[in-house]
Amino acid sequence: MAIDAERAQALTMFDYGASADLYSARVGLKNRRKMAYRRFSQAADAIRFAIEVLPSASLLGSLLEVEEQRFGANDIRRLYDDCDYPLQRCVAVDGSDVLLPVEVTASDE
Incomplete structure (x- = not known):
């Protein structure tokens, strides 16, 4: 239970403006353990x-690392969907790869 409480607090107190490191699996490689790395000035x-x-x-x-905290895919999705997420979100159009901005209002959440 303590881990869940710590994770919930980390998500609640998340600093979207902090620098972040993103490690992502490389798709299509035989060795799935290889990771791609990108550094971002803002989480x-x-x-x-x-x-x-x-x-x-x-x-x-x-894996997203921000201020020595690590967040997996589910956490990344929660942070993106959170009402505190500061950037405009985009959605796919008709299942295509085309993304369009969408405004999120309190009634959408």
């Missing part, structure tokens, strides 16, 4: 990249 940009740019198979193996 919000890393989260956006993970959700909106990475293939879903890469997201499943992703």
Whole structure:
């Protein structure tokens, strides 16, 4: 239970403006243990990249590190969906790869 409480607190107190490291699985390689690494000046940009740019198979193996805290794919999705997420979200159009901005209002959440 303590781990769940710590994780919930880390998600609640998350600093979207802090620098972030994103490790993502490389898709299509025989050795799935290889990771791609990207550094972002803001965690919000890393989260956006993970959700909106990475293939879903890469997201499943992703790890976001912010202020010595590590967040897996489910946490990254929660942070993106959170009402405190500071960037405009994009959604796919008709199941295609085209992403369009979407405004999130309190009634959408």
